[in-house]
Amino acid sequence: MTNQKLSNAESYTWQIIQEHYKQVPKLSISEIADLAHVSISTVNRTVKKKGYAGYADFRYSLEKKELPQIQGFSSEVLVAISKNEEELLYTxxxxxxxxxxxxxxxxxxxxxxxxxxxxxxxxxxxxxxxxxxxxxxxxxxxxxxxxxxxxxxxxxxxxxxxxxxxxxxxxxxxxxxxxxxxxxxxxxxxxxxxxxxxxxxxxxxxxxxxxxxxxxxxxxxxxxxxxxxxxxxxxxxxxxxxxxxx
Missing domain, CATH: 3.40.50.10490 (Glucose-6-phosphate isomerase like protein; domain 1)
Known part of the structure; x- marks a missing residue:
């Protein structure tokens, strides 16, 4: 189901998830839903379209990842660096x-x-x-x-x-x-x-x-x-x- 087109609500939900990337492992699906002002089913649907079995699977995948330890960068920039590193190594x-x-x-x-x-x-x-x-x-x-x-x-x-x-x-x-x-x-x-x-x-x-x-x-x-x-x-x-x- 990876790379399916997201609806407007799902796109916004995904944006919220990215903005709280570092906190996601500690956030429940209901807390994410509240942050995005959407339903729990919308959160689940969003991460499934991104290739995960569900929110629990997505959150677990983030728990296993560690951001690069580079001095002077914000957590948002480190997340971006981590994504590039992931694509490079996995490819x-x-x-x-x-x-x-x-x-x-x-x-x-x-x-x-x-x-x-x-x-x-x-x-x-x-x-x-x-x-x-x-x-x-x-x-x-x-x-x-x-x-x-x-x-x-x-x-x-x-x-x-x-x-x-x-x-x-x-x-x-x-x-x-x-x-x-x-x-x-x-x-x-x-x-x-x-x-x-x-x-x-x-x-x-x-x-x-x-x-x-x-x-x-x-x-x-x-x-x-x-x-x-x-x-x-x-x-x-x-x-x-x-x-x-x-």
Whole structure:
């Protein structure tokens, strides 16, 4: 149930939980409900959408965590640092060596590479494109819906489509990827959801970890792409080593 869209009440509840992150292990579900001026069921529904079995499970997970001991930072900043540390370590430890090796082989054998990404994920894709170009790979990045679909229809069995999508559920990207697959192109997916449509469609999936504790105060997709950047870095490092050994 991770990454389900929160209602307005649930988003506000999650914001309150984040603002009282340090106190949560000592707060009952009814106390959280009072702080957020919502029902107990709303609190439970909120944490379940964030991937926990319920409030008790969520509170227990926080009890086991310790904030970094760095002098001079407020507890709020330490919480933010802790989330980044969590994403970094969990992504690195969760990377499949076999998937990396398979992805490297696909990149090496591809006659052309198409990168599909939108929003902030396109920045990570741009970094990947520039790095692959250093090895004289024919690679292009497409971030507009019409562009992705157009060029997907001109792929073939020697084409490699690399998709970067945090959720793995962006409709425009999935539509373009399906079109490329119909042309027998192979695909690598970089995402944080192993159950996403992207992970199911890709021939090779590299799955990172996204902390469910991030707060988004905006009505825009500004979620951290740190897991995608880590996957890009590891994949490119592995590809570089492979090239040097050839």
């Amino acid at each position: 690195i430890h969760g990377i499949s060596a076999e998937s990396i090796e398979n992805a490297v082989q696909l990149i090496d054998s591809a006659s052309e590479i198409l990168l599909f990404a939108q929003g902030l994920s396109a920045n990570a894709a741009k970094e990947m494109m520039k790095k692959l170009q250093l090895f004289h790979k024919k690679v292009n990045l497409y971030s507009e819906s019409a562009e992705m679909l157009y060029y997907a229809n001109f792929t073939n069995a020697k084409s490699l489509v690399i998709v970067l999508s945090l959720s793995g559920e962006t409709d425009e990207i999935i539509k373009a990827l399906k079109a490329a697959k119909q042309k027998h192109a192979v695909a690598i997916g970089l995402t944080v959801s192993s159950n996403s449509r992207l992970a199911r469609l890709a021939d090779v999936s590299l799955v990172g970890y996204k902390s469910p504790l991030e707060v988004n105060y905006f009505d825009l997709d500004v979620h951290s792409r740190l897991p995608l950047y880590i996957l890009v870095r590891v994949l490119f490092d592995a590809f570089s080593i492979f090239q040097k050994r050839k």
